[in-house]
Amino acid sequence: MTMTDAATPANTVLGKRRLRKEDPALLTGEAKYTNDLNIPGALHLAVLRSPYAHARILSVDVSAALAMPGVVAAYSGADLVPLWAGPMPCAWPVTADMKNPAHSPLAVAKAAYVGDGVACVLATSDAAARDALEAIDVAYEPLPAVVDLEDALSDRVVIHDELGTNKSYTWDLKCEGAEGQVDRAFAEAAYTVSEHYVHQRLIPMAMEPRAVAAVPQPFGGDITLYSSTQVPHILKVMTAITLGIPEHQLRVVAPTVGGGFGAKLNVYAEELLCTALARKHKVPVRWNEERTENTQATIHGRAQRQHIELAADADGKLTAVRVRLLADMGAYLQLVTPGIPILGAFLYAGVYDLPVAYDFSCTSVFTTLTPTDAYRGAGRPEATYAIERAMDALASKIGIDPLELRKRNFIRKEQFPYLAFSGLTYDSGDHELAADKACELADYTGLRARQQAQNVEGATKRLGIGISSYFEMCGLAPSRVLASLNYSAGGWEAATVRVLPTNKIQVVTGTAPHGQGHETAWSMIVAEKMGVDPDDVDVLHSDTAIAPLGLDTYGSRSLPVGGVAVAMACDKVIDKAKKIAAHQLEANEDDLEFVAGSFSVKGSPDKAMPLAAIAFEAFTAHNLPDGLEPNLEAQVTYDPPNFSWPFGTHICVVEVDTETGDVEVLTYVAVDDCGNQVNPLIVDGQVHGGVVQGLAQALYEEAVFDEDGQPKATNLAEYLVPAASDVPSITLGHTITPSPTNPLGVKGIGEAGTIGAAPAVINAIVDALSGLGVTDMPMPASPQTVWKTIQSAQGAMK
Amino acid sequence: MIPAAFDYVRAESAEHAISLIGQHGEDAKFIAGGHSLLPMMKLRMAQPSVLVDIGRLADLSYIRDAGDHIAIGALTRHMDVEKSSILAEHVPLLAHAASHVGDPQVRHRGTIGGSIAHSDSASDLPATTLALGATYIAQGPNGTREIAAADFFQGFFTTSLEPDEMLTEIRVPKMNGAGWSFQKFNRRAQDWAIVGVAAWRRGNDSGVGLVNMGSTPVLATSVASAISSGASVADAAELAAADADPQKDLNASVEYRVHLAKVLVRRALEESSK
Numbered sequence A: 001m002t003m004t005d006a007a008t009p010a011n012t013v014l015g016k017r018r019l020r021k022e023d024p025a026l027l028t029g030e031a032k033y034t035n036d037l038n039i040p041g042a043l044h045l046a047v048l049r050s051p052y053a054h055a056r057i058l059s060v061d062v063s064a065a066l067a068m069p070g071v072v073a074a075y076s077g078a079d080l081v082p083l084w085a086g087p088m089p090c091a092w093p094v095t096a097d098m099k100n101p102a103h104s105p106l107a108v109a110k111a112a113y114v115g116d117g118v119a120c121v122l123a124t125s126d127a128a129a130r131d132a133l134e135a136i137d138v139a140y141e142p143l144p145a146v147v148d149l150e151d152a153l154s155d156r157v158v159i160h161d162e163l164g165t166n167k168s169y170t171w172d173l174k175c176e177g178a179e180g181q182v183d184r185a186f187a188e189a190a191y192t193v194s195e196h197y198v199h200q201r202l203i204p205m206a207m208e209p210r211a212v213a214a215v216p217q218p219f220g221g222d223i224t225l226y227s228s229t230q231v232p233h234i235l236k237v238m239t240a241i242t243l244g245i246p247e248h249q250l251r252v253v254a255p256t257v258g259g260g261f262g263a264k265l266n267v268y269a270e271e272l273l274c275t276a277l278a279r280k281h282k283v284p285v286r287w288n289e290e291r292t293e294n295t296q297a298t299i300h301g302r303a304q305r306q307h308i309e310l311a312a313d314a315d316g317k318l319t320a321v322r323v324r325l326l327a328d329m330g331a332y333l334q335l336v337t338p339g340i341p342i343l344g345a346f347l348y349a350g351v352y353d354l355p356v357a358y359d360f361s362c363t364s365v366f367t368t369l370t371p372t373d374a375y376r377g378a379g380r381p382e383a384t385y386a387i388e389r390a391m392d393a394l395a396s397k398i399g400i401d402p403l404e405l406r407k408r409n410f411i412r413k414e415q416f417p418y419l420a421f422s423g424l425t426y427d428s429g430d431h432e433l434a435a436d437k438a439c440e441l442a443d444y445t446g447l448r449a450r451q452q453a454q455n456v457e458g459a460t461k462r463l464g465i466g467i468s469s470y471f472e473m474c475g476l477a478p479s480r481v482l483a484s485l486n487y488s489a490g491g492w493e494a495a496t497v498r499v500l501p502t503n504k505i506q507v508v509t510g511t512a513p514h515g516q517g518h519e520t521a522w523s524m525i526v527a528e529k530m531g532v533d534p535d536d537v538d539v540l541h542s543d544t545a546i547a548p549l550g551l552d553t554y555g556s557r558s559l560p561v562g563g564v565a566v567a568m569a570c571d572k573v574i575d576k577a578k579k580i581a582a583h584q585l586e587a588n589e590d591d592l593e594f595v596a597g598s599f600s601v602k603g604s605p606d607k608a609m610p611l612a613a614i615a616f617e618a619f620t621a622h623n624l625p626d627g628l629e630p631n632l633e634a635q636v637t638y639d640p641p642n643f644s645w646p647f648g649t650h651i652c653v654v655e656v657d658t659e660t661g662d663v664e665v666l667t668y669v670a671v672d673d674c675g676n677q678v679n680p681l682i683v684d685g686q687v688h689g690g691v692v693q694g695l696a697q698a699l700y701e702e703a704v705f706d707e708d709g710q711p712k713a714t715n716l717a718e719y720l721v722p723a724a725s726d727v728p729s730i731t732l733g734h735t736i737t738p739s740p741t742n743p744l745g746v747k748g749i750g751e752a753g754t755i756g757a758a759p760a761v762i763n764a765i766v767d768a769l770s771g772l773g774v775t776d777m778p779m780p781a782s783p784q785t786v787w788k789t790i791q792s793a794q795g796a797m798k
Numbered sequence B: 001m002i003p004a005a006f007d008y009v010r011a012e013s014a015e016h017a018i019s020l021i022g023q024h025g026e027d028a029k030f031i032a033g034g035h036s037l038l039p040m041m042k043l044r045m046a047q048p049s050v051l052v053d054i055g056r057l058a059d060l061s062y063i064r065d066a067g068d069h070i071a072i073g074a075l076t077r078h079m080d081v082e083k084s085s086i087l088a089e090h091v092p093l094l095a096h097a098a099s100h101v102g103d104p105q106v107r108h109r110g111t112i113g114g115s116i117a118h119s120d121s122a123s124d125l126p127a128t129t130l131a132l133g134a135t136y137i138a139q140g141p142n143g144t145r146e147i148a149a150a151d152f153f154q155g156f157f158t159t160s161l162e163p164d165e166m167l168t169e170i171r172v173p174k175m176n177g178a179g180w181s182f183q184k185f186n187r188r189a190q191d192w193a194i195v196g197v198a199a200w201r202r203g204n205d206s207g208v209g210l211v212n213m214g215s216t217p218v219l220a221t222s223v224a225s226a227i228s229s230g231a232s233v234a235d236a237a238e239l240a241a242a243d244a245d246p247q248k249d250l251n252a253s254v255e256y257r258v259h260l261a262k263v264l265v266r267r268a269l270e271e272s273s274k
């Protein structure tokens, strides 16, 4: 692994590799996850789930379950209807005519996927509750499953009777001035490609499945909801609305959360069930998800069919992009389900300079499968995959090196800030630099020579080189842009910085870390700004009573929005401290400078006052300037003026065993540019994990269902999450193009690795096999799939 | 992931274990390393009423040189098989195969006896001991008997062990310098084989065992007889699936399994013939 240290010389903390302060508690088992909480007297909830993908619920008989030892209550979906003040929330009605089926925490009339909750039990132990599920008698009338997207679109079987159709919506991206341009560009093109790709369904599979505990205060009326969630703030608002609880009586806490990857950016049935039943029974109610349950009852990701067409002139310069998506919503719309394909809508031209000729349309349908929603990258890996695979197809059509084609089309450095066809402004970038750096690290020229020597006629071990250059649109998001996309919330983030009397600093953040390392990173930002040691900074988060304002963690937003808010709050505190310093030093504010945690009069360094002294003055308030409030604390709510636009180039080198179809990744180079880095160690970790997740989509993972909608990958033996021994050593490189959008110059890095990886891997496999007539490779490229693809390509060549 | 309720008794000796099993009848089961049984219980695919724990019978954990063969106690953990210097010298194929079982946690808990008694055709050690011509020793209320590996595996998870019989020892003939190869084809390092091949060869004598190529571990006798009658490795390997009855699953169709078996048997014989 190569490490590039991104430290800016002027900084003392920012940009330096620093171990994470979160890790000792996590590594020693001291950290408390939701299921570790000791909650005396809690009842355990277990949910009976439909074994059918699609079935009418004729009757539910819980009487035998009620007679089981330890069982306190058992309910059918119909029994609980009075508890719901509103439907399960979907916060993203992407079009005015979007169809959204009725969805309640337990199904009442119909089960619409395997895993859909139909009844539940409360018992004195988890084991007793789960045993009792077996005694519930549900009479089902099985109905035909709808698994295939085209089949869904045909309305052969309509899943939600009240909608009359399986189509949820069609969303078009209307680019000003594009009218007629696209057709003209295709008519006049020297080269065109028309490619079809499938993004298989993926299971996010956080190491910690979900867990919930709702603890009521029967006589005070308040209730605390603990949940393994990425979105305590959103969950609080939505739970209050859905259950009709006065919002001020609800507190949401996310204890240590063992990964989310977007799957915990949601409001789930079990959160609502625990809260409602805890209120009803006036005792705590908790639920812990099993692994198999997690593969069915927690959202899935991706699940799209893509048709992308590119038009190019004689030099290979792109002249138009046309995209048609068919997206699988699953059985219901969860919190942001319909918006996921839309998050990718702007990126199907990738890092390339494209005139206004862009035509995007997405149609989304219901199936009788687990609902889909956000999964690491959410829409953007899909977009990047399509354009980067199609660029390879175009290069092969033109007969030039895929790297050369990319270079001819990159948005050039001097074109930034770049106003894109979509009306969005890409604030910064240097794609050529990132690509050059990746090529240098991978020895691209050497590899091509090696490949020529190795992939001779009859060779059974074939070398392939895949490139993927990506643009990522993250740091969600400018609230006004979200408004234009019909998203029902803003994109701001809040931070409070509080200097305690003894000069220790508390940061309150609205972000909700679940593995990312915000405590370390926010401490470093504060340390740099305030001249204190990062260990003297405490970061408070993920509890709506402590951090009441926030919009949580997803969409690689935490640093470019939440971290920036922290930095801005520091500036506000420093401004206030300066007033106190000026007052105490009897100097003019303009004559003061703040260096290494101390204010001094420019030119006379002995006239100085350290922050520690000011903090104490602010606390005692004995001698403050007239009109200045005591205490040293500031709050900032920051609404970003633009997205953040990280980018990079990944190169994957594979060797394919054509006899068995086995793919070995020999080299993986990732050059990512996330602007200024707060902690390069965390950046590397995010890229490692992200790359592995993309590689997992390319090679291993798939939520397989049979034609009856029965899930076939329901545990970690069947759903192939790669382990450390299955992934290559990743060579990392970075370029640094600071974001001009925010004062820290930072961009998100949480999803970039995943976005870049899958197309790099598949491009490499197709490249390895191009001599055998292979032009595409479905994901996951399992050995069997690779072998079959070679067989049919060979058959076609004969 | 919570098994159905069951009772638990710990055996103090082989005899004790056998009498406990006799006492509790039909639904009682031995538990050794628990690494096949417990996953099935958690999925409620197995619901024994009583578990008779033989996991601590230390006197059944050994690897001894017994002249023409090596005797391995049924409770010997995979890790001890993998690390045994006696096996490294006399039956290197078995030691190597054990190193491919699951991951280190599995190898520290799982036992060779449990693996063979469980008789999962996708497991590595049943097919390997079969290829090596092993003999298994079973002990029941009326004494012990020898069962040739070739007679042991009856069908999907079924063996010729009586319900009240316990596997106590595995006897593996010394390889006497035969060439060998173990080809495990899987997607992730800790996974079961999609197809696996355990093979050895000394001149025209050979043994080839197939993993996950049917409802039982498979002895590829057609391959061995082709080799003994002088066929080339490539030709013999074409017969790889002749004795097998492979099934399809998420990872492989029947056609792909048969193809893989041919490729892997060829590679295994090439390596064994060096």
Ligand SMILES: Cc1cc2nc3c(=O)[nH]c(=O)nc-3n(C[C@H](O)[C@H](O)[C@H](O)COP(=O)(O)OP(=O)(O)OC[C@H]3O[C@@H](n4cnc5c(N)ncnc54)[C@H](O)[C@@H]3O)c2cc1C
Pocket: B029, B030, B031, B032, B033, B034, B035, B036, B037, B038, B039, B054, B074, B075, B100, B101, B102, B103, B106, B109, B110, B111, B112, B113, B114, B115, B116, B117, B118, B122, B123, B124, B125, B161, B165, B166, B167, B168, B190, B191, B192, B193
């Ligand atoms: C994650 C994981 C990965 C694995 N990967 C592999 C792999 O790659 N390859 C592989 O070969 N195996 C693999 N295994 C299985 C592992 O090797 C098991 O340990 C082994 O198959 C069973 O041995 P055990 O001692 O754990 O048996 P147990 O689970 O205790 O018992 C299994 C069965 O055998 C019976 N039994 C046990 N001992 C005796 C005895 N002495 N006499 C009679 N009956 C007995 C039990 O009653 C039970 O029915 C894996 C297991 C896990 C959990």
